[in-house]
Amino acid sequence: MLVAERWQKIVQLVNERGSIRVTELSELCQVTEETIRRDLDRLEGEGKLRRSHGGAVSVQSEGTSEIPYLVRETTNAEQKRDIAASAISLIQPNDRIILDASSTAWYMAQILPDVPLTVVTNSIRVTMELSTKEKIQVISTGGRLTSRSLSYVGPLAERSLRTYHVDKAFLSCKGVHPERGVSESNELQALIKQKMIEIADQVVLMADYSKFGQQSFAHVADWEQIDTVITDRQTDPAYIQQLQEQSVRLIQTGG
Structure with missing residues (x-):
């Protein structure tokens, strides 16, 4: 999987689920957790998601819906x-x-x-x-x-x-x-x-x-x-x- 394809997949997964953890992304994308963390940092910088402790949260859910309590x-x-x-x-x-x-x-x-x-x-x-x-x-x-x-x-x-x-x-x-x-x-x-x-x-x-x-x-x-x-x-x-x-x-x- 190319890097750009991985980034696209990460954003898609985060938006579909609302939130997702680093460990799960690592398994799904078949790369190390450290690589996923760097990916999330970059994608957050581009405004495509928001980092949370141990994972990421969709920015699409930040309009009129609430972020789940366990994520907050x-x-x-x-x-x-x-x-x-x-x-x-x-x-x-x-x-x-x-x-x-x-x-x-x-x-x-x-x-x-x-x-x-x-x-x-x-x-x-x-x-x-x-x-x-x-x-x-x-x-x-x-x-x-x-x-x-x-x-x-x-x-x-x-x-x-x-x-x-x-x-x-x-x-x-x-x-x-x-x-x-x-x-x-x-x-x-x-x-x-x-x-x-x-x-x-x-x-x-x-x-x-x-x-x-x-x-x-x-x-x-x-x-x-x-x-x-x-x-x-x-x-x-x-x-x-x-x-x-x-x-x-x-x-x-x-x-």
């Missing part, structure tokens, strides 16, 4: 864990908080100390993670279940959120644009996050470097609605400066 969970996992730890430092005992259905919020739930808190969430994974912590009261929004994100969305979930008021909302997103604000790939998720922002005194946006400079399908919020952004040290300094000009508090993880 392993994408930039180290950065997300650092961001989650930094977010937890902003929580005080007896706070009422919201955690969205992002993988970063799930990382927060994993390490959230068992102290008196009220947590409102639309995430099944967050709910399950917090179920063993006796001092934390967990409130699930209910609503229509989406299997790709393992979360509740829709009118019932939105009405549920309107009945509450919280101190802090911890949210992630698909796109962070210095001028156009925060966006999501899926309109239903965007609507849920808008409601979360409306009922919170403080809004903390958690976004790793890969989210910056992106504008996704559905608008979530303008910068005047966001109090704090937590990101990692790989985020382009130009984006950091632009957000600081928006009077947003910036927290960067790592050394």
Whole structure:
């Protein structure tokens, strides 16, 4: 198989399946995993796919559909864990908080100390993670279940959120644009996050470097609605400066 044919086959497989791992591509293309990794780096540079931890994700699925939760969970996992730890430092005992259905919020739930808190969430994974912590009261929004994100969305979930008021909302997103604000790939998720922002005194946006400079399908919020952004040290300094000009508090993880 010629190199160009292999690249075409890789893109075709990624688009057909939505995501695929390096090990599987290596077997299907009959080349080493190292060769596949180089191929994926090149194809990502050409905008034909997006790298994830251990594989690749189709960029065709990034319009109005969501990337499957298990794929998001392993994408930039180290950065997300650092961001989650930094977010937890902003929580005080007896706070009422919201955690969205992002993988970063799930990382927060994993390490959230068992102290008196009220947590409102639309995430099944967050709910399950917090179920063993006796001092934390967990409130699930209910609503229509989406299997790709393992979360509740829709009118019932939105009405549920309107009945509450919280101190802090911890949210992630698909796109962070210095001028156009925060966006999501899926309109239903965007609507849920808008409601979360409306009922919170403080809004903390958690976004790793890969989210910056992106504008996704559905608008979530303008910068005047966001109090704090937590990101990692790989985020382009130009984006950091632009957000600081928006009077947003910036927290960067790592050394």
